[in-house]
Amino acid sequence: MSALRPTSEQQRRQLKATVRRLLELAGGVTSFEHVTRVKAPALSKYGSPDDTAAHIPVDVAMDLMLDTGSNGIVSAMAAMLGYKLVALESDGQGAVLPTITDIAHVVRDSSDVVDALAHALTDGKISAAEEREISNKIEKSVQDLRAIQRKAKEAATGGAS
Numbered sequence: 001m002s003a004l005r006p007t008s009e010q011q012r013r014q015l016k017a018t019v020r021r022l023l024e025l026a027g028g029v030t031s032f033e034h035v036t037r038v039k040a041p042a043l044s045k046y047g048s049p050d051d052t053a054a055h056i057p058v059d060v061a062m063d064l065m066l067d068t069g070s071n072g073i074v075s076a077m078a079a080m081l082g083y084k085l086v087a088l089e090s091d092g093q094g095a096v097l098p099t100i101t102d103i104a105h106v107v108r109d110s111s112d113v114v115d116a117l118a119h120a121l122t123d124g125k126i127s128a129a130e131e132r133e134i135s136n137k138i139e140k141s142v143q144d145l146r147a148i149q150r151k152a153k154e155a156a157t158g159g160a161s
Contacts, residue, residue, distance in 0.1 A: 011080050013049055018076045019056050020047030024136045025068045036063040069143050087150060098151045106148065109141040 026032040029043040036043075038060050045054035056064070061073045075085045116137050120130035 007080075009052075012052065012055070014080070015055070015073065015076060016047055016049055018072050019061070019064070021132065021136050021139055022064050022068050022070055022072050023047050024132065025070065025139060026064060032064065032067065035067050036060050069147075070139060072139065096151050097155050098148045102144070102148050102151065105144045106141065109137065109144050113137045113141050 023029055023032055023043060023046075026035075029040040029047075033040045033043060038046075038057070042054070043060075045051040046056040046060075048054070056073070065071055065073055071085060078085045113134065116130070116134045120126045120134060126134070
């Protein structure tokens with residue numbers, strides 16, 4: 001690898017960690033391989049901190065973000081470039097109110113975060129595997145909250161900026 005690359009090793013590791021979390025959120029590489037063009041072994045390399053040369057192709061990253069409902073990869077990239085990712089405003093046509101199902105997802109996923117954290121703390125420490133599980137559950141919970149936030153904002157503003 002060239003020492004002149006504009007991205008740092010830390011940034012590339014951070015992107016791989018984001019990919020790894022989203023792959024786990026997608027049900028793992030063997031599940032996600034069925035909704036993209038890349039097979040499980042290559043997908044594993046995209047999230048592996050030990051394989052520094054293999055990075056997720058942009059179309060597969062898009063598949064992953066659409067499949068998980070997360071903008072995690074592009075959001076991490078934007079932050080590294082000094083930007084903040086902001087959702088586009090809709091035209092207000094067909095604004096959808098948050099539903100009881102949305103609320104139930106938030107409650108369930110928040111409870112999953114608490115359960116994972118409580119389980120991890122039973123031995124007084126948090127392992128790397130436990131941290132990944134907690135992070136995945138937090139990511140899912142955040143995505144559910146963001147969905148409600150978007151719906152509430154759209155409903156309140158009628159889609160206006």
